Amino acid sequence: KAGVTQTPRYLIKTRGQQVTLSCSPISGHRSVSWYQQTPGQGLQFLFEYFSETQRNKGNFPGRFSGRQFSNSRSEMNVSTLELGDSALYLCASKDISSYEQYFGPGTRLTVT
């Protein structure tokens, strides 16, 4: 099976802009979670989607949003970008009947 894929792999944006990141889960996985990874805060949970519904949300401001499509692909959006949003954004998918979560390679976002 193909693994989790994320596009784009790298992005450079300017403060105030918005950005959309995409994630395609492993075939058959219907749960998709997003994480932000920074050197200072480590891996922090953003949100989880299952069957096009947000099931769970971490402690991030409303500028961070996401959605999931009927084919389980997911997108996350960050509006009004701030310098502190520079991070590696990771997507992870899992089969709903299992606990094992598998990560994609991430999207490296740099905000200047």
Add this chain to the structure above:
Amino acid sequence: GENVEQHPSTLSVQEGDSAVIKCTYSDSASNYFPWYKQELGKGPQLIIDIRSNVGEKKDQRIAVTLNKTAKHFSLHITETQPEDSAVYFCAARGYSGAGSYQLTFGKGTKLSVIP
């Protein structure tokens, strides 16, 4: 919510020696504890996991132990090789409210295996 502490933050070992990384968690209801390995420029890779009803699990040179009473779990890597050099993360699956669960991660351990 769940809080996971991981130690040490950096670890250097000679090739062939063993490496041990330890984590503690705060929520006694947490029931699943995975370990991930992250190499430079890649996403975290699941290398081993353990559920709360099991005390120990092994997979070749890697083992994980869980002490539910003390709320800590450890990763053991034996006969380390240079390719084991990476950042390792522990995590705990805990209840986050409204019928939902999420993984909370430790801050990571950078393991360097010296040839």
